[in-house]
Amino acid sequence: MKKLIIGLILVIVSTAIVGCSKGTSHDHTASAPQTANQQQPPTAQQPSPKIERVPAHYTAAPAADKLAPTLDPEMFWGNTRLAYKAAKEIPQTLAQLPCYCHCDMSAGHKSLQTCFVTEHGESCGICIGEALMAYQLEKQKLPIEEIRKRIIAAYGTPHNHQ
Numbered sequence: 001m002k003k004l005i006i007g008l009i010l011v012i013v014s015t016a017i018v019g020c021s022k023g024t025s026h027d028h029t030a031s032a033p034q035t036a037n038q039q040q041p042p043t044a045q046q047p048s049p050k051i052e053r054v055p056a057h058y059t060a061a062p063a064a065d066k067l068a069p070t071l072d073p074e075m076f077w078g079n080t081r082l083a084y085k086a087a088k089e090i091p092q093t094l095a096q097l098p099c100y101c102h103c104d105m106s107a108g109h110k111s112l113q114t115c116f117v118t119e120h121g122e123s124c125g126i127c128i129g130e131a132l133m134a135y136q137l138e139k140q141k142l143p144i145e146e147i148r149k150r151i152i153a154a155y156g157t158p159h160n161h162q
Helices: 002-021 078-089 091-095 119-123 125-139 144-156
Strands: none
Touching (some): 119 125, 125 144
């Protein structure tokens, strides 16, 4: 019964986080009024889609003993505890996933698993959401390629991050 409740909580949290991450995009660029004599080049009229970089991650599962240990989930509460628990249970899966808070650029992280080696994951909704989503997908016995694909689709889709 307890596992069923935890699983249900994970599904609800993952759904809520994914729903929040699919917010509307806003164009913050100012455009000058056009006069009849001014013509924009065709490329300016139709902006090309932005291709977003996939953050760092391992392409193959590293040996478990090569990964730094995650912090004890008992140090946290709520969804944070569940995310650290997921990181402790499936570290090799999280190591093969990118983290879309882009901590690979700001903190030198190697993968989503790295977020849970320190307190970084404690205050990052993206890290928590990705870990909970990955945990749920792992429990569905999906292959890592499918889990990665779904994480990228949920968190990496261009949203005009400006």
